[in-house]
Amino acid sequence: MTKVLAINAGSSSLKFQLIEMPEETEIAKGLVERIGLDQAVFKLEYGDNEDKLTTEIPNHGKAVEILLERLQASGVIKSLDEIEGIGHRVVHGGERFSDSVLVDDEVIAEIEKVSELAPLHNPANLTGIRAFKELLPNVPAVAVFDTAFHQSMPPESYLYSLPYEYYEQFGIRKYGFHGTSHKYVSERAAELLGEPLDKLRLIACHIGNGASVAAIQNGQSIDTTMGFTPLEGVTMGTRSGSLDPALVPYIMDKTGKDVNEVLHVLNKESGMLALSGFSSDLRDIEDRAAEGDERAELALKIFAGRIHQYIGSYASKMHGVDAIIFTAGIGENSKAVRERVLEGLEFMGVYWDPARNDVRGKETFVNYPHSPVKVIIIPTNEEVMIARDVQRLAF
Numbered sequence: 001m002t003k004v005l006a007i008n009a010g011s012s013s014l015k016f017q018l019i020e021m022p023e024e025t026e027i028a029k030g031l032v033e034r035i036g037l038d039q040a041v042f043k044l045e046y047g048d049n050e051d052k053l054t055t056e057i058p059n060h061g062k063a064v065e066i067l068l069e070r071l072q073a074s075g076v077i078k079s080l081d082e083i084e085g086i087g088h089r090v091v092h093g094g095e096r097f098s099d100s101v102l103v104d105d106e107v108i109a110e111i112e113k114v115s116e117l118a119p120l121h122n123p124a125n126l127t128g129i130r131a132f133k134e135l136l137p138n139v140p141a142v143a144v145f146d147t148a149f150h151q152s153m154p155p156e157s158y159l160y161s162l163p164y165e166y167y168e169q170f171g172i173r174k175y176g177f178h179g180t181s182h183k184y185v186s187e188r189a190a191e192l193l194g195e196p197l198d199k200l201r202l203i204a205c206h207i208g209n210g211a212s213v214a215a216i217q218n219g220q221s222i223d224t225t226m227g228f229t230p231l232e233g234v235t236m237g238t239r240s241g242s243l244d245p246a247l248v249p250y251i252m253d254k255t256g257k258d259v260n261e262v263l264h265v266l267n268k269e270s271g272m273l274a275l276s277g278f279s280s281d282l283r284d285i286e287d288r289a290a291e292g293d294e295r296a297e298l299a300l301k302i303f304a305g306r307i308h309q310y311i312g313s314y315a316s317k318m319h320g321v322d323a324i325i326f327t328a329g330i331g332e333n334s335k336a337v338r339e340r341v342l343e344g345l346e347f348m349g350v351y352w353d354p355a356r357n358d359v360r361g362k363e364t365f366v367n368y369p370h371s372p373v374k375v376i377i378i379p380t381n382e383e384v385m386i387a388r389d390v391q392r393l394a395f
């Protein structure tokens with residue numbers, strides 16, 4: 001039996017999960033928040049227990065030190081030797097990484113190079129990689145990229161209609177994100193459908209605060225809604241999704257904001273937050289819509305409408321679809337959003353059962369048995385995917 005740590009390091013946070021492989025059992029999980037700020041918080045959950053600590057954690061190195069110390073002090077592991085591999089989530093792998101990879105100095109340098117494409121995320125992911133390298137130098141580490149799964153997209157999907165040299169010189173193209181999740185749910189869907197993944201046409205809707213839809217044909221991503229950055233595509237919690245690019249200078253002109261301030265608006269002050277006028281959290285919006293709040297209702301319509309639209313588009317692109325998958329916070333939990341997304345899709349063979357859709361966070365089929373297109377809710381598990389890649393590449 002082997003224990004693997006799945007790590008997701010952000011600029012001021014570090015999420016972790018300890019997984020027993022090959023059983024894929026979660027042994028412990030937790031997070032460190034507010035790294036580098038006053039009063040950082042460390043939280044570890046294992047079994048029915050919770051270990052919480054509020055202290056000064058100046059950097060990721062210290063966060064990892066505390067994590068390793070608490071894992072032992074709590075008895076989750078007896079010694080550090082039990083951790084046989086570490087998997088790091090890395091947001092951007094550019095065109096260089098179409099699969100996960102064992103981390104060495106060259107890989108770190110390559111991730112650094114790609115950081116230009118994800119300046120907020122990759123450097124933070126690297127701090128996690130470096131902190132573990134320092135403290136557990138002999139434990140193999142694997143980098144798992146959000147973009148890797150989408151590297152199978154053909155040029156007709158990933159190229160923007162821009163001067164070709166922008167692609168060649170600056171790497172301007174669609175990369176796509178949430179790849180680890182799209183890959184997990186597509187593999188799981190094939191298992192649930194009892195059919196080989198390489199014979200299926202799937203549309204995966206990863207709908208959380210961030211949201212993206214992917215067209216997955218024969219196990220390969222052939223298109224996805226997020227683009228050069230995770231801003232493109234469907235409406236999200238606080239992100240606008242796709243819009244007319246000519247709006248950027250127009251908004252700058254009208255509001256007096258500079259380009260970075262407008263980008264901030266598009267990333268943090270738009271989407272469901274802007275449409276509803278009060279919250280980016282879907283639960284709040286659903287509650288208010290049920291009370292008759294018109295803006296909340298409109299936000300829901302736009303949110304679900306965009307996803308609905310992409311389902312039609314991707315079904316057309318793949319000349320049909322065998323199953324539609326819902327995952328992530330909203331996809332797994334919100335029957336109202338699923339209802340609105342699926343409404344009217346009978347024309348393309350999607351017959352879904354409102355009673356079966358009345359579930360939360362449960363792996364289940366939502367379609368009527370006779371429906372040519374299946375609809376499946378699959379709780380995502382990016383950590384297990386990371387642990388699988390550690391096992392595949394490091395052992």
Ligand code: ADP
Pocket residue numbers: 207208209210237280281282283284328329330333334360
């Ligand atoms: P991310 O990982 O992108 O931050 P999540 O996948 O955790 O986001 O999804 C968060 C979203 O899921 C929030 O909008 C939240 O309101 C929604 N959500 C979580 N639980 C429920 C629920 N029971 N009903 C409706 N929406 C829910």
